[in-house]
Amino acid sequence: MDERCALTDASGAPCPTPTAPGAPLALCAAHLAVALDWAEGEFGARGLLLSPCLACGGRVGVRYPDGTLCERCGWRAGDVPDREFGAPVVEVVYYLRFDDRIKIGTSGRLRARVAALPHDELLALEPGGRASERRRHEQFAVSRIPGTEWFERTAELDAHVAALALGVDDPWAQYDEWLAARAAAFA
Known part of the structure; x- marks a missing residue:
């Protein structure tokens, strides 16, 4: 017999959908997707940037709902460094x-x-x-x-x-x- 999703709706009725095969938690695929969306919004989703970071050249980014940041330096993908005052100086x-x-x-x-x-x-x-x-x-x-x-x-x-x-x-x-x-x- 298939194990059912452990979640309930707002009225307290149990979710009728079976647990997703191989899931680490007793959740159906739909509830796992909701949890994934929440986790990616909270912690970001790691992946390749569309082009190298303009600030440091890094290739890996972390995607959040409000934008993607370079994993290496934290620069927001798509932002252009302001070179009006020259390149940054680090002693x-x-x-x-x-x-x-x-x-x-x-x-x-x-x-x-x-x-x-x-x-x-x-x-x-x-x-x-x-x-x-x-x-x-x-x-x-x-x-x-x-x-x-x-x-x-x-x-x-x-x-x-x-x-x-x-x-x-x-x-x-x-x-x-x-x-x-x-x-x-x-x-």
Whole structure:
């Protein structure tokens, strides 16, 4: 015998429809659809964006009843970033590897800065400007190559870089997220 839907109507009469096959709850297909609509309105529905996010280039969005947001940065799909005041600026402290040295620097225009430097790999980023960079230079002063912002690799410096990179697949994507969040704050 088929199990019936567990819901009742406003008068208290039980729903006469059988439970949907394989349903995780004792609900008919129609009531499951109502629950899905509610859940998607409350929590969003994840899916591909029609085109890359204009703020960060992300491809996955979360659709809500009032619009779709980029999953990566939260930018509203269809909104155009206001470039009247130029591109957003995010000050970061960056860690570049070249051979077995690491440069600790800072920039508000990371792509241009990194492109101008010899390096093998962008290892990690952290938010911050000159004051943050100065603190890192002081923290790792024992391994600093005199007169430069380059440092010999040490266990302590490697551990710091590894901690910054933990859970970050791509520092460039992380930077794009920070830029998008900054742009969204002024939209």
